[in-house]
Amino acid sequence: MAIDAVESPSLSHFSQQRHFYVAVDRLQYKMVTLLDLLGMAGDRPGLPMVVTCSSRDELDAVCSAVSGLPFISLAPLYSDLPEADRASVLENFRQATTRWNQKVSAESGADCDIGKDEQKTHMIVVTDACLPLISSGEAPIAAHVLINFELPTKKETYTRRMSTCLASDGFVINMVVGGEVVTLKSLEENSNLVIAEMPINIYEIL
Template identity: 70%
Template sequence: MATDGIEAASPPSQHFSQPRHFYVAVDRLQFKMETLVDLLGLAGTRTCLPIVVCCSSRDELDAVCYAVSNLPYISSSSLYSDQAEAERAVILEKFRQATTVWSQKVTEPSGGDTDIEKDEYKLHMIVVTDACLPLVASGESPISARLLINYALPTKKEIYMRRLSTCLAADGIVINMVVGGEVVTLKAIEESSNLIIAEMPIHISEML
């Protein structure tokens, strides 16, 4: 993924009434993590941005968490299967608070940030596998991230739609990371879900 010449966005993001779906093609699997870090760097131009990164396995989740652990502009947490319920609840509540802060920053004039803790200026990110998505049917609330990154592309439409319904705000953005033959899977999801999944624009930071 080429990021040269991409400028940080200064105007506030424009809001739409429904999610927008994009994909970014990764030439080779070994470049996938580097591409994710590049994406997060672009997202880092927007302070407090709430992000969810969806993975396919615990190993993939651990690899993503390790890759972002030293990035100074990200505050990240993860949801995994053997996690204590109390810890999970704290992570989800903290993230929901971050989405509230983000919404206030989008709608309020700049200059009112004096009461926001320094850590809240960072991107707020949850890394999760499909097995640990918010359990809406069990009473957990959706977490309404501004940006959903499908680090692992779902193989089924149902999984794709569940990620949307449990993780993404109504006017959020989805970025699907696609490697090689996954283009066929992406097109199948697009057609069966009646979605338009466009190539990610160079100036994606202006849309966040």
């Protein structure tokens, strides 16, 4: 798949200490592991997250598994989504990230008053083909957490996911199954990143 040219920050723009991986013993446990991660992240009201997938089938599977979680506000981005709906999804998510940033800023001072719907974790699930198109004028969506449900095999794909989906103070969780450890190490070397094992307690990095 061709990678669109984008004007994006270099990998050095993102803190090397904020790239993590979580090892999954077997492929059939991958979705369960994702739901466990989301369950922990769900304790942070309003947390903006993006889950990236490599295919529409993978996106559909993630959306099906996540749709029943009451603490998740879910929005998929896929190729045949009408343009108006796509624009609405992106704008709603940007508003969610703004509220999150305001909430974080207020935590050291006055309480931040948010509505019931805004207490949910806001999550976009997107395929590589449908990431925000910076070159076409779409703005990055700046999630606090980016989960690579499918580990990209190319540095360019990893870079594009970060530059279009991840806030500069956010972090990445890479889901790694079995033999993908080799791919992970290759991404580290080619991208000049340190991808550390995720702490058992995700609250240490949220």
